[in-house]
Amino acid sequence: MARHPLRFSLPVALGLLAACGGSSTEPAVPGGIVLSTASLSFSTVGATQQLSATVTDQAGATIASPKVAWSSSNGAVATVSGTGLVTSKGSGSAVVTATAGAVSATAQVSVTQAPASIQPVAGDQQSANIGQAVATPLTVQVEDASGQPVNGVTVDFAVAADQGTLAASSAVTGADGRATSGFTPLGSGDITVTATVDGTSISTSFTETGVSPFTIELMFLTAPTAAQRQAFVAAQQRWQGLIVGDLPSVQLSAAAGQCGTGSPAINRTVDDLLILVTLEAIDGAGGVLGSAGPCFIRNGSRLPVLGIMKFDVADLDVLENQNLLKTVILHEMGHVLGYGTIWTDLSLLADPSQQNGTDPHFTGAQALAAFNQVGGSSYSGAKVPVEDTGGEGTADAHWRESVFGDELMTGFVDPGVDPLSRVSIASMADLGYTVNLQGADDYTLSPALRATARGPRIHLEKDRLSLPLHVVDETGHVVRVVAP
Numbered sequence: 255m256a257r258h259p260l261r262f263s264l265p266v267a268l269g270l271l272a273a274c275g276g277s278s279t280e281p282a283v284p285g286g287i288v289l290s291t292a293s294l295s296f297s298t299v300g301a302t303q304q305l306s307a308t309v310t311d312q313a314g315a316t317i318a319s320p321k322v323a324w325s326s327s328n329g330a331v332a333t334v335s336g337t338g339l340v341t342s343k344g345s346g347s348a349v350v351t352a353t354a355g356a357v358s359a360t361a362q363v364s365v366t367q368a369p370a371s372i373q374p375v376a377g378d379q380q381s382a383n384i385g386q387a388v389a390t391p392l393t394v395q396v397e398d399a400s401g402q403p404v405n406g407v408t409v410d411f412a413v414a415a416d417q418g419t420l421a422a423s424s425a426v427t428g429a430d431g432r433a434t435s436g437f438t439p440l441g442s443g444d445i446t447v448t449a450t451v452d453g454t455s456i457s458t459s460f461t462e463t464g465v466s467p468f469t470i471e472l473m474f475l476t477a478p479t480a481a482q483r484q485a486f487v488a489a490q491q492r493w494q495g496l497i498v499g500d501l502p503s504v505q506l507s508a509a510a511g512q513c514g515t516g517s518p519a520i521n522r523t524v525d526d527l528l529i530l531v532t533l534e535a536i537d538g539a540g541g542v543l544g545s546a547g548p549c550f551i552r553n554g555s556r557l558p559v560l561g562i563m564k565f566d567v568a569d570l571d572v573l574e575n576q577n578l579l580k581t582v583i584l585h586e587m588g589h590v591l592g593y594g595t596i597w598t599d600l601s602l603l604a605d606p607s608q609q610n611g612t613d614p615h616f617t618g619a620q621a622l623a624a625f626n627q628v629g630g631s632s633y634s635g636a637k638v639p640v641e642d643t644g645g646e647g648t649a650d651a652h653w654r655e656s657v658f659g660d661e662l663m664t665g666f667v668d669p670g671v672d673p674l675s676r677v678s679i680a681s682m683a684d685l686g687y688t689v690n691l692q693g694a695d696d697y698t699l700s701p702a703l704r705a706t707a708r709g710p711r712i713h714l715e716k717d718r719l720s721l722p723l724h725v726v727d728e729t730g731h732v733v734r735v736v737a738p
């Protein structure tokens with residue numbers, strides 16, 4: 255009997271409770287909302303940060319497990335999940351809003367993608383002939399610390415001026431984080447192209463290879479040191495980058511001694527020039543440093559097939575210490591190629607001083623044009639002026655030092671940089687080579703500049719080697735011998 259009143263009075267009791275709530279325990283309604291932070295910043299995309307909202311009721315008490323809706327003003331910059339997890343999507347600004355009932359709060363979101371790395375994605379390790387663009391443009395991708403591509407970043411591309419040209423020295427990354435530049439090699443051998451995120455030290459590099467159809471082969475008759483070999487190879491690659499036209503191969507047959515005392519017999523096909531190199535004790539440091547020249551030349555074009563470079567090892571050590579080894583080898587290799595050594599044979603030398611001339615000069619039209627271009631148009635003497643001092647081997651075989659100063663192909667090496675000018679390269683075109691004038695070093699005839707930069711010079715005494723010139727046809731048959 256005692257249970258019945260309870261059973262029937264329960265709905266009545268519930269009704270009483272509801273009626274009483276209207277005055278002392280009304281339902282919690284969001285009256286305030288505060289976020290865990292008012293601003294978020296990201297330096298990468300794809301990163302997350304958690305926002306949380308504290309919701310209070312009309313009495314200021316915290317509501318446990320409030321119902322909060324989350325939204326972002328710009329989904330391209332940041333998105334937000336139903337639990338307040340913010341994910342960065344791209345550089346820019348957005349506002350994340352949390353709403354509970356009639357109240358809301360916002361947080362500013364800023365995404366500034368910081369470049370963290372750069373790497374090649376296309377175009378690395380290509381080969382192209384000198385003067386011809388590589389097939390695939392060089393492309394890098396810039397990424398942030400999360401490995402996501404960074405849009406709108408400037409990338410600077412760079413290469414040594416005598417080694418290549420870039421279609422764009424800088425480019426801006428697209429949405430894929432990629433920036434691109436075309437590239438044309440001007441040097442032979444491996445060429446390094448760097449790509450750097452502008453204003454940072456974040457960089458990478460490409461290795462491209464310039465290929466010259468003109469091949470110089472070195473045959474060391476005595477073993478060079480590693481440093482010497484490196485200098486010879488550097489000079490070989492430089493000339494291959496400057497002379498870029500193939501010559502007919504020659505089936506060479508040279509007897510021992512025909513390319514100077516002690517030269518070996520050579521029986522082989524040469525494409526395009528074979529240079530014998532001997533490093534020997536000549537007269538100790540100072541005096542004669544070395545000499546170089548051709549000994550076999552092609553019938554018709556007269557361009558060398560075989561030549562020799564001889565150096566005094568005592569002088570090579572001195573040059574290496576002065577950081578002039580490559581400079582001098584580059585100069586001497588020019589003589590083997592014909593600079594100053596086949597001028598007379600090609601009737602390109604006028605008024606030679608060794609035959610009582612008073613103003614020796616080189617008469618090739620291309621060298622003359624280049625001479626005028628580098629500042630020689632107002633020069634009043636006969637052009638292009640050739641050395642009239644220094645004795646046999648220096649005079650009549652080099653540019654005139656008093657006019658050309660520190661240019662590489664004078665008979666004197668100057669400390670510091672000895673530029674290989676477009677005049678020298680154009681003179682090789684006058685000999686009959688196909689040349690790459692863009693590979694020239696910067697150079698102007700500037701007496702004022704030269705006058706201030708003088709230190710002790712090294713006279714390349716008797717460095718033009720005058721050997722009998724064996725004129726051969728393509729089968730190697732010696733047509734005639736021109737006395738030195």
Ligand SMILES: [Zn+2]
Pocket residue numbers: 585586589652664665714717718
């Ligand atoms: Zn010389």
